[in-house]
Amino acid sequence: AKAMRNDISRLVNTVEDLATKKAFDTEMQSFFYLFTRYLSERAKSVDLDWDRIKSPAEDQIVLYDTLVAPKDQANLNRLAVLKVNGGLGTSMGMTGAKSALEVKDDMTFLDLTVRQIEHLNTTRNVDVPLILMTSFNTHEDTLRIIKKYANQQVRITTFNQSRYPRIYKETLLPCPKRADDDKKHWYPPGHGDVYNALFHSGVLDQLLAEGKEYLFVSNSDNLGAVVDEKILQHMIETNAEFLMEVTDKTKADIKGGTLIDYEGSVRLLEIAQVPSEHAEDFKSIRKFKIFNTNNLWINLKALKRIMAVIQLETAAGAAIKHFKNGHGINVPRSRFLPVKSCSDLLLIKSDIYSLQHGQLVLNESRMFETTPVIKLGDHFKKIQQFQKRFKKIPRIIELDHLTVTGDVNFGRNVTLRGTVIIVANEGQRIDIPDGCILENRLLSGNLNM
Numbered sequence: 001a002k003a004m005r006n007d008i009s010r011l012v013n014t015v016e017d018l019a020t021k022k023a024f025d026t027e028m029q030s031f032f033y034l035f036t037r038y039l040s041e042r043a044k045s046v047d048l049d050w051d052r053i054k055s056p057a058e059d060q061i062v063l064y065d066t067l068v069a070p071k072d073q074a075n076l077n078r079l080a081v082l083k084v085n086g087g088l089g090t091s092m093g094m095t096g097a098k099s100a101l102e103v104k105d106d107m108t109f110l111d112l113t114v115r116q117i118e119h120l121n122t123t124r125n126v127d128v129p130l131i132l133m134t135s136f137n138t139h140e141d142t143l144r145i146i147k148k149y150a151n152q153q154v155r156i157t158t159f160n161q162s163r164y165p166r167i168y169k170e171t172l173l174p175c176p177k178r179a180d181d182d183k184k185h186w187y188p189p190g191h192g193d194v195y196n197a198l199f200h201s202g203v204l205d206q207l208l209a210e211g212k213e214y215l216f217v218s219n220s221d222n223l224g225a226v227v228d229e230k231i232l233q234h235m236i237e238t239n240a241e242f243l244m245e246v247t248d249k250t251k252a253d254i255k256g257g258t259l260i261d262y263e264g265s266v267r268l269l270e271i272a273q274v275p276s277e278h279a280e281d282f283k284s285i286r287k288f289k290i291f292n293t294n295n296l297w298i299n300l301k302a303l304k305r306i307m308a309v310i311q312l313e314t315a316a317g318a319a320i321k322h323f324k325n326g327h328g329i330n331v332p333r334s335r336f337l338p339v340k341s342c343s344d345l346l347l348i349k350s351d352i353y354s355l356q357h358g359q360l361v362l363n364e365s366r367m368f369e370t371t372p373v374i375k376l377g378d379h380f381k382k383i384q385q386f387q388k389r390f391k392k393i394p395r396i397i398e399l400d401h402l403t404v405t406g407d408v409n410f411g412r413n414v415t416l417r418g419t420v421i422i423v424a425n426e427g428q429r430i431d432i433p434d435g436c437i438l439e440n441r442l443l444s445g446n447l448n449m
């Protein structure tokens with residue numbers, strides 16, 4: 001820790017401008033606390049006792065269907081919306097901000113979010129501001145997209161989250177040598193940094209000064225996270241300082257965090273906290289039925305009060321344990337529509353959904369309640385590959401299940417129905433021609449149809 005402290009002072013001393021230096025110093029002190037906590041936790045090696053983890057009690061998770069709408073829109077003027085937008089789309093092979101990816105009708109995640117808020121503000125005649133937390137990785141992409149909204153019905157504020165130095169595994173010393181050292185030597189310390197960054201950027205005080213009391217936080221890739229007046233009303237009625245929207249877990253959600261009861265208090269449990277011998281338990285749908293959508297509702301005055309204790313959380317939802325009356329709301333799946341992979345992207349781009357004021361709505365002509373299950377193989381993992389392999393997004397309104405493996409390419413105006421499985425083995429290639437209709441088909445081998 002001593003060596004780290006010296007290195008940090010040296011880093012801070014590479015900054016000349018006094019104001020910048022002060023802000024950077026504060027950031028590095030926060031990093032240093034996190035680092036020393038890491039050292040002490042590593043020494044103890046446990047933070048949660050697995051045997052004390054229980055499923056949440058009934059009153060810790062409220063069912064969405066029991067909530068009632070407020071009589072008017074007055075609450076909305078006390079609300080602000082924040083998107084955590086510091087992450088990159090690395091899992092989809094992107095080098096920039098994931099929210100800058102075009103998802104539908106030439107609009108990016110950010111454009112759709114702006115549309116959603118704009119629609120809320122105009123139809124309800126309110127002034128809900130949009131706050132975007134960016135990181136040094138996503139700041140430029142974000143500004144480029146939002147600049148066109150400068151004169152619209154939505155006020156957009158951005159602030160940058162912290163930038164911490166990466167450390168060498170062996171020596172535990174920082175990688176960067178100077179404050180302006182290359183990007184690759186730094187990292188954004190997770191969305192839990194939102195509290196610290198909101199506070200230090202001055203945005204928390206600015207919101208409070210404007211009379212905003214509640215903050216709705218969600219992931220920037222979750223297009224289902226629209227403002228819900230019933231949830232806001234419930235928050236006010238129950239004096240809950242923190243609400244987490246959870247939803248029923250399916251096999252596809254095994255990685256998400258879950259709410260648990262720990263010695264009578266409600267807490268978030270993330271896979272990273274689970275000892276490896278219990279990883280399978282954690283993933284099971286039976287014991288942990290719900291997972292965190294990361295749609296969080298936070299009382300801003302309470303946040304200000306407890307800033308000192310929550311500044312070091314790495315996951316935003318983990319802060320729930322510090323607030324009074326914090327609990328979960330079990331919401332419909334439609335409030336969690338993320339794009340974590342190119343399979344998710346195919347679904348959202350397809351005719352299964354259409355857009356209404358930036359919101360995705362299920363196509364009425366689909367006969368089933370559920371959306372198709374899509375599994376695209378490794379050849380579709382990266383966004384560039386995905387774009388190259390689909391000349392046009394197929395029509396899938398009557399599809400139940402699609403599995404694609406290997407070197408497969410789709411032409412224009414392809415229609416997929418029922419269960420379709422396409423397998424190109426190693427060294428083979430399958431091209432689905434323009435206008436092709438596949439219904440309950442299994443294609444494999446080396447096909448040039």
Ligand code: UPG
Pocket residue numbers: 084085086087088133135161188189190191218219220221255256257258270291292293294315316317338
């Ligand atoms: N993000 C930041 N800053 C960071 C890291 C991430 O703003 O330093 C943003 C990112 O842009 C995205 C969001 O945080 O919008 C979520 O990040 P992601 O990596 O997609 O999610 P996880 O951190 O793996 O999981 C979160 C919750 C988990 C929940 C899941 C739902 O921690 O409990 O189940 O979101 O998708």
